[in-house]
Amino acid sequence: MNPRSLFEKIWQAHEVVPETAETPAILYVDLHLVHEVTTPQAFAALEARGLPVRRPGRTLGTLDHSTPTEVAQLAGRIPIRDQSAAAQVAALERNARAHGIELLGLGDPRRGIVHVIGPELGRTLPGMTIVCGDSHTSTHGAFGTLAFGIGTTEVGHVLATQCLLQRKPRSLEVFVEGRLPAGVGAKDLVLTIIGRLGVDGGTGHVIEYRGEAIRALSMDERMTVCNMSIEAGARAGMIAPDGVTFEYLRGRPGVPSAGAYERAVEQWRELPGDSGAAFDRDLKLDAREVEPMISYGTNPGMVAAVGGSIPERGDEAFMKALRYMGFEPGERLAGKRVDLVFIGSCTNSRLSDLQAAAAILKDRKLAKGVRMLVVPGSQQVKREAEREGLDAIFTAAGAEWRESGCSMCIGMNGDIAAPGQYVVSTSNRNFEGRQGAGTRTLLAGPATAAAAAVTGRVTDPRELAA
């Protein structure tokens, strides 16, 4: 047999019907994650055809996208203010009940952002196919899964058949040699990769991240990298499972226990690509050259080192983006004004992200006029952070400590900035108006975001490191 990559092994193991020139493959889905915003129309489509959910046990629901993060609304002390968001929450509660789907609803201690809870609860396991009506489903690829976002019509297909019609994508190897320098994180690495590939460099491909720098990352960091694969246009990003993966999973609720765990690990050890497995394309980079990164434009490929400058280009698309941002070509990024800082999202809201931000904020205050939201990725992350006293560090600095949810990453839950404001954000998209109409987003890692909160300016976090 030809040497097979991680992707090819998972793909072949899930082919119900292989693809032909005339027809796409029918691919089996192991885990279907659902949330309140992209599912109501899919459930309605099933009901219109009188179809049941084929495998409710392979479906897990949560509330995160339009669900508010304000403590008073979530604790039920006041109703959800946005009536249409409340209707979406009610619709998923009703649909989950009607179809026997497990929903981690309001008040459930396991609720959180869909791509944070899957791994945290041990529902995301190596070798799986995972889909969700959300493009950042690529996050789960960090565990050696094939995980990608789908539209609402496809959500209906998976509910009804547990399968999807798919053409086999091409493969792209991103090989990162060396180790990241101290003070440089996974977000800086993935922003560098997107800057190199461009926002459509991965279109039609599944990325596999490989090399010493990737092996050295924690699971939280691997999730940050895989999460942003879609920002380079790739449907999915994946990393072969190894000892770091198995240790993360050991003892989590959805993971096989005792002897079954050892047998599962034996199977997972078969997943990494065979030596000599070929990729359609590749990109190589050296982790030692990566610096703290920040975006300056209106797509995630427009990035530069925090200590660097905006490139000197004059083409119309580039200038249009800079006009929106209020920047000029060639300007230095360090020292740019910051109005709001957001720590959160499926990219950077896990415990280690909050720890990185807290390390900068400890015994410091927010700069005058700066607002900061810290939104944990799940209720479990929230509890762990509070056990370590991170919430006290954030609130003492003057930041708001919220309930879990997508919050300002998507700005459809009440958490938005004002028109014209500059937001340094640990989220994944800096598109025009993403964080509220007219808002200007600068994407960065949690340390860079925290440094900006303290100085009120774009700042290299290494200048503030203890």
Added chain:
Amino acid sequence: MDTGKAAVIRSIRSRTVVLAADDVDTDQIIPARFLTTTRRDGFGDALFAGWRFDAKGLPRSGFALNDAAFRDAAVLVAGRNFGCGSSREHAAWALRDYGFRAIVCASFADIFRNNALKNGLVPVAVGAPTLAWLMANPGVEVTIDLETATLRLPGQEPTPFPIDSFARYRLLNGIDELGYLLSHSAAIDAFEGNRGE
């Protein structure tokens, strides 16, 4: 009961409207603040909301879709990587609801292309010379012929465009994907059976 028959599309003949931009992301096509709904219609009024309307909700002059001359155009012409970003199918719904039936551009983001094809919105990727001509001649009448998978421009030879053979077959015959999947239930049963489920 909805039996799942999809609409048949053989050809689309319409004038174009040009949006001269690359990387048009789904947050521009339909901003997230319009997604708090459980319906799949009514998004047309919010299509390109941030570009079409100012802070007071008044149409911005200079944005192509606000030019009355192009209001009947059902073919949108744009640059590369159209539909990048979020997986929201609401983007395809909004374009259809507004009246678009096809997008002609240099390239598409993967998820958007899938979503478009599921909603009778035909994605037509063309080479640089064809796109440059379309950008320079807004409002021309074009024909997208799915039988031959070609784009016809006035006074020019038909230009072939790539389209997945199954997607083309579905559009030409009104085949519903869910119905097709359900017709393979026995294979899905067997797959689950082999895995001991």
